[in-house]
Amino acid sequence: MHVLENVISDRGSRYAVAGGPCASEADAKRFVKELQRRKKFAKATHHSWGLITADGPVKTDDGESGAGLVILRMLERAGLQDHIVVVTRWYGGKHLGGDRFRHVQEAVRIYLDAL
Numbered sequence: 001m002h003v004l005e006n007v008i009s010d011r012g013s014r015y016a017v018a019g020g021p022c023a024s025e026a027d028a029k030r031f032v033k034e035l036q037r038r039k040k041f042a043k044a045t046h047h048s049w050g051l052i053t054a055d056g057p058v059k060t061d062d063g064e065s066g067a068g069l070v071i072l073r074m075l076e077r078a079g080l081q082d083h084i085v086v087v088t089r090w091y092g093g094k095h096l097g098g099d100r101f102r103h104v105q106e107a108v109r110i111y112l113d114a115l
Contacts, residue, residue: 046064
């Protein structure tokens with residue numbers, strides 16, 4: 001599991017990104033549960049993720065509407081298969097509007113660059 005914490009901060013909201021090898025939706029759910037075992041991540045508001053497997057794309061927004069699709073599109077463009085990317089957000093009390101999609105994209109970009 002590769003975790004990059006505090007990659008983006010905006011109006012009180014903070015973002016982290018994590019990822020690793022993953023071959024199925026069941027593996028993805030286990031990955032997110034493992035991430036949430038970390039005390040800091042257990043308190044996060046959203047854990048949005050995307051994964052492209054041999055069976056096709058899988059995603060979840062986890063309450064951050066549209067975030068999973070943003071992650072999937074970036075994974076498709078990068079040609080990254082069987083590798084989950086999770087963008088975690090700690091809500092800071094102010095709505096970010098469309099900026100939240102820009103932050104999800106930037107978090108995924110930071111992760112992909114670090115691979």
